[in-house]
Amino acid sequence: MTTRIAHAGLAARRMSAEQAAGLILPGMTVGMSGFTGAGYPKAVPLALATRIAAAHERGDKFALRILTGASTAPELDGALARVGGIDFRLPYQSDPELRARINAGQIEYMDIHLGQVAQYAWCGFLGKIDVALIEVAGILPDGRLLPSTSVGNNKTWLDLADKVILEVNRRQPEGLDGMHDIYYGTALPPHRKPIPLLQPGDRIGEPYLRCDLDKVIAVVESDAPDRLGRFAPPDEASRRIAGHLVEFFHHEIAAGRLGDQLLPLQSGVGNIANAVLGGLREGGFRGLTAFTEVIQDGMLELIGDGTIEMASATSLSLSPEGVEEFVRRIDFYRQHIVLRPQEMSNHAELVRRLGCIAMNGMVEADLYGNVNSTHVAGSRIINGIGGSGDFARNGFLSCFMSPSTAKDGAISALVPMVSHVDHTEHDVGLVVTEQGLADLRGLSPKQRARAVIAQCAHPDYRPMLQDYFDRACRDSYGKHTPHLLNEALSWHQRYLDSGSMR
Amino acid sequence: MTTRIAHAGLAARRMSAEQAAGLILPGMTVGMSGFTGAGYPKAVPLALATRIAAAHERGDKFALRILTGASTAPELDGALARVGGIDFRLPYQSDPELRARINAGQIEYMDIHLGQVAQYAWCGFLGKIDVALIEVAGILPDGRLLPSTSVGNNKTWLDLADKVILEVNRRQPEGLDGMHDIYYGTALPPHRKPIPLLQPGDRIGEPYLRCDLDKVIAVVESDAPDRLGRFAPPDEASRRIAGHLVEFFHHEIAAGRLGDQLLPLQSGVGNIANAVLGGLREGGFRGLTAFTEVIQDGMLELIGDGTIEMASATSLSLSPEGVEEFVRRIDFYRQHIVLRPQEMSNHAELVRRLGCIAMNGMVEADLYGNVNSTHVAGSRIINGIGGSGDFARNGFLSCFMSPSTAKDGAISALVPMVSHVDHTEHDVGLVVTEQGLADLRGLSPKQRARAVIAQCAHPDYRPMLQDYFDRACRDSYGKHTPHLLNEALSWHQRYLDSGSMR
Ligand SMILES: CC(C)(COP(=O)(O)OP(=O)(O)OC[C@H]1O[C@@H](n2cnc3c(N)ncnc32)[C@H](O)[C@@H]1OP(=O)(O)O)[C@@H](O)C(=O)NCCC(=O)NCCS
Numbered sequence A, B: 001m002t003t004r005i006a007h008a009g010l011a012a013r014r015m016s017a018e019q020a021a022g023l024i025l026p027g028m029t030v031g032m033s034g035f036t037g038a039g040y041p042k043a044v045p046l047a048l049a050t051r052i053a054a055a056h057e058r059g060d061k062f063a064l065r066i067l068t069g070a071s072t073a074p075e076l077d078g079a080l081a082r083v084g085g086i087d088f089r090l091p092y093q094s095d096p097e098l099r100a101r102i103n104a105g106q107i108e109y110m111d112i113h114l115g116q117v118a119q120y121a122w123c124g125f126l127g128k129i130d131v132a133l134i135e136v137a138g139i140l141p142d143g144r145l146l147p148s149t150s151v152g153n154n155k156t157w158l159d160l161a162d163k164v165i166l167e168v169n170r171r172q173p174e175g176l177d178g179m180h181d182i183y184y185g186t187a188l189p190p191h192r193k194p195i196p197l198l199q200p201g202d203r204i205g206e207p208y209l210r211c212d213l214d215k216v217i218a219v220v221e222s223d224a225p226d227r228l229g230r231f232a233p234p235d236e237a238s239r240r241i242a243g244h245l246v247e248f249f250h251h252e253i254a255a256g257r258l259g260d261q262l263l264p265l266q267s268g269v270g271n272i273a274n275a276v277l278g279g280l281r282e283g284g285f286r287g288l289t290a291f292t293e294v295i296q297d298g299m300l301e302l303i304g305d306g307t308i309e310m311a312s313a314t315s316l317s318l319s320p321e322g323v324e325e326f327v328r329r330i331d332f333y334r335q336h337i338v339l340r341p342q343e344m345s346n347h348a349e350l351v352r353r354l355g356c357i358a359m360n361g362m363v364e365a366d367l368y369g370n371v372n373s374t375h376v377a378g379s380r381i382i383n384g385i386g387g388s389g390d391f392a393r394n395g396f397l398s399c400f401m402s403p404s405t406a407k408d409g410a411i412s413a414l415v416p417m418v419s420h421v422d423h424t425e426h427d428v429g430l431v432v433t434e435q436g437l438a439d440l441r442g443l444s445p446k447q448r449a450r451a452v453i454a455q456c457a458h459p460d461y462r463p464m465l466q467d468y469f470d471r472a473c474r475d476s477y478g479k480h481t482p483h484l485l486n487e488a489l490s491w492h493q494r495y496l497d498s499g500s501m502r
């Protein structure tokens, strides 16, 4: 019995990753841990990939339905996709191999709001869950589980699955103990009660995951770090986007619409989000809070220096250097971080009550403030909507950010009509590019179009957008949201045909 | 002092509608009562229209920003639009004159989720509100206000406006007294608390509206009914849509995903919604609940005969016959109806907690489950999104319904790509036409497309949709959401060019 597996009965169920993988059968639905590259199982998926490849070698069918918290890593999504072991996947992914197969039409992928996965599973909308495969940082003497670097949908998979396989990863810091808050007060309607959370740092649950021990069919030991890269230092465009947003916040404070400590921040994944966080520190903010999904290096630094006083999330997604810093001062960070199930970190009730400021990246926005977060040319998925909709719809303010061009200027991120809509005109408050910030609150569609063209468009594309808008205002069937339908998507088609929207 | 104006100080501020209209000045923002044709002010807007017409006659500029609960009636939106008295309007409208001017580009209209208007106003996103013009059914001796047939945003306008004009309509039933529940526990973030509502019928507030009496600059007496027509009896298509939905509910009950009493129903406006309600009665349901915006004749009948045990709404939108029945048994109905501010009837927290079943009409849906509720050919607004997004995003299940064709078959309601998105692929659970019901829960985009084509499309358009889908699966840039961008909107363009999508 290792110290990480302190329950005798479960210690007796230890086996190799290969043996555990043998318990997962073709056609099963497997609910796995993992959220933005943190806390995913590291041993069994690789063994499973080998087992699936062997089955295919023999001419047998073998593919699984894989549900997770969010994105995982090459050892999970990459390995399983490569051997053709996934036939259905939800809710969020960012692995290049998996993405390529989804876009080749080989894997069915369902893109779902991260805050709604748990309730959909509970309501039976996602079918039966055969196995939960969950990484934990340890097992207590009474069988409760010390969660790992992400919580994601682990509570839900453990509760709903017929069988459970645990990966106990001794590489995850034991000092995570006490950082989690697993709320066990959820219910299905009509039995739901208010969720008693009033501030981002409130603890309303328990530090451990419960598990019906009779369901545990395997315990596998692992010893591997979360695999995450370091962010590039913010580039010029990101710094300018951050600058516009920080200036906007100061303006709102001056107008009395925000207090000095703003409101709980939600910050998406990626370089721009990281730059915005840096901008907040330089902007002189102190004592902020975050109610978000992921704590990345940039946010850890802000917690470390007091810019952010309290951060709630479902995942700690840190680079190797970030992990080092985190472990070094873990007793400090435990006072300032709460890790929750994603059902709570992204819950409509809590996002609305707390009044989150949602800051997310986008692929493109259109004249009228519709936002595409997921598709290139309306058809090729990038990562998925993630939690952006949970926050954009129900929060206090929703900001979408992108450089004004992509692919060295061949693509304008501001287009006549987006090729896919993830956030409708009704849900977008600010659009920000390095060119400037368009404040769309309280504006009609045509007023929004003027703001987007003037503030956000790149000078190379501004006259083209203005020309489209002018002609649409003249010739459109209706003048509420002026459009020329046979041109609306022509910029995207031109890019596909010629490699440039120009 | 009439019995309807029992406060001496306010009785002294009585004046004619013309005098009161004289207190509203050019450029002002006026927050008015009114929700789906119920409880709108009936005297002052007409006087205001006369005053505005006279000003224009003299060559003076005179236009207003008009905010309401939802749609009103010809005496308000129609009259003011006709004289060019509105330059900005939100959040929902359905008046033909107003719509024509919005679509001609003469009036700026902002289409906003009905459940978010109040918080946006409070947060300062909609600018200063100069005057609240509110219909009430009476004024109590202590100055509190007996609300009329709708509550809408009245609490918010009364609280926020600089000045208040009250219309006391003696035609509205005094028996409304005790039917309203005005919750005064809202706050701006970071001071928000859980809303203590657990069941649709819970009363968590007060039966009357509070009003700072110092702000009241005029009290006008009126005597006119809400102007609402009667529904046509359900046509064949509506009855078949209702039949598919009722069959689905029975199927879900059998599968254990819904109980015999379903979950609180939200039912949109219009004939199809009405037919569905009728279908529920015929389907043998009893003791249901509703947590919805509007109680129309169809729902009143269901309350009257016990099919619906308890209904929460923000508006009573009844035909003259409906009003007669309502008044005749008002003491009965008061036990089964609660009228709330629309901030509560449509609140994300409550819709999520209660697990509403959202049933709304749509203009069109596409292969991948995106829904357009508002625009014809992407540019011409019909009514607005209303509360459909509040319920579709946060409820238990979201159903969108439409006949499979419009305009005598010249238009298919199922298209390759919708020309405007109000509800994204992430928010649409069921699509129902008279042809059948597509259950999109848990499906990837391509799986959804197959269901929509097979279940919902009209036979005349089914081969065309299948052909588009097949070619898109072959030739699309990405195969996740297969699209041919230069064809995606061609059906709409063909309709504009030739009068038919065929
Ligand atoms: C939208 C999103 C992909 C942007 O990511 P990012 O890291 O800020 O931006 P990048 O510039 O690296 O863009 C990612 C890719 O999209 C491409 N891209 C960006 N804008 C594009 C556009 N308008 N058209 C086509 N491609 C575009 C980039 O070129 C890049 O492609 P590459 O990997 O081939 O170089 C990212 O924010 C996202 O996944 N959002 C949705 C989920 C979300 O909001 N999560 C937050 C809560 S979970």
Ligand SMILES: CC(C)(COP(=O)(O)OP(=O)(O)OC[C@H]1O[C@@H](n2cnc3c(N)ncnc32)[C@H](O)[C@@H]1OP(=O)(O)O)[C@@H](O)C(=O)NCCC(=O)NCCS
Residues within 6 Å of the ligand: B267, B268, B269, B270, B271, B272, B293, B360, B361, B362, B363, B364, B373, B374, B376, B377, B382, B383, B384, B385, B386, B387, B388, B402, B406, B407, B411, B412, B413
């Ligand atoms: C979508 C909506 C307009 C449908 O209304 P309805 O009364 O069920 O349907 P109708 O068949 O009368 O359609 C209304 C109009 O749209 C037209 N229409 C319907 N489908 C159409 C389509 N696919 N393309 C073009 N026009 C279409 C109809 O022809 C009709 O036009 P007309 O008045 O010129 O005859 C209505 O449900 C709505 O306003 N929804 C959005 C708001 C909402 O959901 N509210 C509920 C909560 S507040």
